[in-house]
Amino acid sequence: MIAVLQRVRQARVEVDGAVVGAIGPGLLVLVCAERGDTEAEADKLLAKILKLRIFSDDAGKMNRSVQDLDGQGACGGLLLVSQFTLAADTTGGNRPSFTQAAAPDEGRRLYDYAVAQARKLHPDVATGQFAADMQVHLVNDGPVTIPMRIAPAATV
Numbered sequence: 070m071i072a073v074l075q076r077v078r079q080a081r082v083e084v085d086g087a088v089v090g091a092i093g094p095g096l097l098v099l100v101c102a103e104r105g106d107t108e109a110e111a112d113k114l115l116a117k118i119l120k121l122r123i124f125s126d127d128a129g130k131m132n133r134s135v136q137d138l139d140g141q142g143a144c145g146g147l148l149l150v151s152q153f154t155l156a157a158d159t160t161g162g163n164r165p166s167f168t169q170a171a172a173p174d175e176g177r178r179l180y181d182y183a184v185a186q187a188r189k190l191h192p193d194v195a196t197g198q199f200a201a202d203m204q205v206h207l208v209n210d211g212p213v214t215i216p217m218r219i220a221p222a223a224t225v
Contacts, residue, residue, distance in 0.1 A: 070110045070179070071101040071155040076123055076213035080148050082197040083204045090195035092146025096135050097207050101155035102171035102179040105221040111183040114219045118147075119191060123213055131213075136191065147187060150197035150205060151180045173200065 074096050081091035098118060102111075124133035124145070138145035156170035171179060177199050187194045197203045 070103060070106050070114045070183075070219050072114055072118065072217045073099040073152075073155060074118060074121070074123070074213075074215045074217065075099075075207060076210045077148075078208040078210045080146075080205070080207035082148065082150055082195075083206070084198050084201045089198050089201075089203075090148055090150075092148045092193065092195050094138060094210070095145030095147055095193065097148045097150065097205070099150050099152040099155060100180060100183060101151070101153050102176045103156050103169050103221075104171055106171060106175075106179055107221065108179070108182055110219045110221055111179055112186065114217065115183055115186055115190065117217060117219070119187075121215070123215065144192055146193045146195060147191050148195045148197075149180075149184055149187060150203065151176065151199045 077095060077097050079093050080097040081088050096118065119136055120134050122134050123131050124138050126132040135145040135147060153167060153170040153176060156167055157165035158169060159165050170176065180199055184196055
């Protein structure tokens with residue numbers, strides 16, 4: 070699975086002019102399932118996202134995760150947005166290929182699984198709308214933007 074994390078002061082997703090998901094301070098996470106991904110990759114990605122220390126502590130160092138945003142036990146928001154275009158292959162010309170992205174049904178299943186797991190593990194989870202034409206608004210904090218990839222386990 071592929072993700073792009075953006076540390077935000079606030080973020081929201083609109084579909085047809087209506088807000089479908091919004092958070093205050095926290096992480097906007099663009100998520101893409103690739104062919105061969107399973108729940109195991111989704112679990113690993115989510116665990117890493119929740120524990121990644123990219124929020125400042127009292128000394129200004131990146132020592133806090135979204136689970137401990139303010140150091141007082143307050144969690145930050147998590148806005149999960151599906152984005153199959155993260156799987157773009159741009160090596161063969163000027164039109165990207167998306168053959169590495171999971172098929173739409175499988176992509177939706179893995180995205181829904183990741184959202185359900187996130188809601189079990191984190192108190193403030195919002196989402197976009199799978200396969201919709203979304204407008205994503207954010208105020209990037211830092212800016213801090215981190216790409217992540219969790220590759221499927223090798224099969225023997």
